[in-house]
Amino acid sequence: MAQVCPKLSREEERRVPMASTNGDRRPKYQRIADTLREAIQAGEYGPGDRLPGENDLMATHDVARMTARQALGVLQAEGIAESRKGAGVFVRAFRPLRRRGIQRLAQEQWGAGRSIWAADTEKRDLVVDQVEVTEEPAPERISVVLDVEAESKVCVRRRRFVLDGKPVLLATSYLPAPIVAGSAITEENTGPGGVYARLAELGYKPVHFREEIRSRMPSKDEAAQLNISAGTPVILICRTAFADEGRPVEINEMTLDAASYVLEYDFDA
Template structure:
């Protein structure tokens, strides 16, 4: 078993916080590497001489900090500390769509992660006021909604929901679970909506209960919110994408002209 310190009964800190500190140091110093499993609950209980609930409280604290990720039936694993670099100036380049790769795939692969996507849901609904305003539609207009969850090395890092006018998505693979190579934007361009620009709004907040469950994070782990609107060469808004990203998993990178 990994060599760890012990609980100091004279310390003012409760035992679970001492255990969390010991494990945190082991993670930060690289003695437990990203992707490695922490010692089991039983091993930690025996080593520290504490109750199982005390160990669980310590693990929960590390999880809330975004340091570890529990996997059902397998144990608790250390999360990668190198974030996915979100290269704003490059990830939507047409060359990537031509190569059959969507933006998240580019972001993850450039950072050394294996990208994945699951929990894809496609439906139609009436646009709410905000979506209708961004898409320049009449309130209540019908839109195609695509929800999905993105993973890096099998770990959830982002939730994304796209809204597109039915007129642009109807009869295309955009209404299918699998949109095909290059994703939504490749299908839009094939139908004549050549993309010209994107506008994004970035924020940060605490995740909702549903987001905590979907992203498998603790209540104290902040998330980034990015709302993007895509426009074609006729300056028509063709998609609104609302994303929620685990803050510790991303580094946003932007370049600006000095003009």
């Protein structure tokens, strides 16, 4: 008997189904998560609505606390739900920014004195929140791509962007220190047209770009800086800007809150 019989009815519930429908072999917490997920997709709970809490689920499904928690944990890990301490678990929404990868870097944008970030916002309020400009020895991956000597100095520009009070983007740019020395690129405010306009003035006009895109779960640090909730990945964009003759002049490593962005690339065959 042992621990087998604190509640026989409950144990039987697990042993019998094999005989009947058989399809009941999945763990309880997953079945609970399924019913909630289906209810959400059926529209019974809309974005922002409160889901049944741990106590509700314990009662309605006759399970222990941890099991109800596990079920809610599944939905949070899927990014479908979001818990607020002391308040409850709620259905999440998804209203992303659209980032046009190619048009935004067309020369008309920065050539005309507008920051390329302006193309992002479509009247929404995306602003720089934190800026830090330093000179540092180049990390290996940077020196390799920029084609400078290992450990040689690079200008590093770190910025954070905030949309409606929520941080959505971290960007770190690396430029060879010798070619930007003394220019506005080493200032917090780079002036009209931004870094690329200044590079053009210095004789390193960017004519070609490469963007590499990955996605993964955020590190602890990234999650903190972007205030990312559980179950939300980050998108990593690594952009390299090339001047004439394929000379790489800037690397921009960006970390985006995946729940805040849709990337768009438009191109001809």
